[in-house]
Amino acid sequence: MNINTSPSPKMAQRILAENFSGASETLIAPLAETIVRLGRMSAEDAARVEDARNKTQMPFGRTAVRMGLLSKADLQYALGVQLGFLHETNNPVIIPQLLAVANNPYSKTAEQFRSMRTHLLAGRDPKDLNLFAITDADERCGADFIAANLAASFTQLGKRVALVDARLRKPTLGKIFAADASEGVSNFVAGGASVENVVHPTLIKNLDLTPAGVSVADAQTILASQRFSSLLNALRNNYEIVIVLSPAFGESTDVEFVWAAAEKAIIVVRKDHSRVDTLRSIEKAARRSGGLIIGATFTN
Structure with missing residues (x-):
């Protein structure tokens, strides 16, 4: 499954409000902060991705993956942590493909x-x-x-x-x-x-x-x-x-x-x-x- 890293704001707000009790009320907490906190990317690389994202207007996660600075597995995991339903760990994590609600929550x-x-x-x-x-x-x-x-x-x-x-x-x-x-x-x-x-x-x-x-x-x-x-x-x-x-x-x-x-x-x-x-x-x-x-x- 390919995770959707760019849901519409309205869709994201609705899913968060209705389905994720552990998430913040909005998606304003930058995904970059979560990725860096989890040790999946350095702050310096996050700044590089942000510069590139500002030029392309693509979502941060997709930009980081395209630049080869973040794996899709780490992006999926960081999104799950940000939404509040996955445990935080600095160890490598691969969300099982069969767990669709965690692997691809917008699917x-x-x-x-x-x-x-x-x-x-x-x-x-x-x-x-x-x-x-x-x-x-x-x-x-x-x-x-x-x-x-x-x-x-x-x-x-x-x-x-x-x-x-x-x-x-x-x-x-x-x-x-x-x-x-x-x-x-x-x-x-x-x-x-x-x-x-x-x-x-x-x-x-x-x-x-x-x-x-x-x-x-x-x-x-x-x-x-x-x-x-x-x-x-x-x-x-x-x-x-x-x-x-x-x-x-x-x-x-x-x-x-x-x-x-x-x-x-x-x-x-x-x-x-x-x-x-x-x-x-x-x-x-x-x-x-x-x-x-x-x-x-x-x-x-």
């Missing part, structure tokens, strides 16, 4: 996640969204992509969010966030690890990840256990929103145990791929597990 994809977030919150008690699962209707519908970006979009409202990878057979969230995945769900349930040991910070402010953990032979026993439910309850008591990425429907019966523990679910349906009879089966399975389907979203 159509990021806007779609903010719209999805708004629809979920509209007319609903926030407590009803305290804990829910996200499930593929069948394999490769993109539930991991949806879960990661929806979680990140909620943090942009200042909410504390926990993301849990319950795909014990095929974990994905640790890779998406390039996070420490050595201890997670399986370590808590089967290994006796503490909640603190299986919750890991991510690059995104207010978003913590509990990965799947070490590989286990019997994922179903883990997900059906009282320890798994107690993990979700502990997270629910400490975060405003807990999102659980479940196994895909039809892949195994694991998903029903996740629904039972999470109580609510959003189904990810792939356009021209997911079958109507599969959706009917999902509805029956949700009722059987005691889970409530609170919504569905489509992917291409």
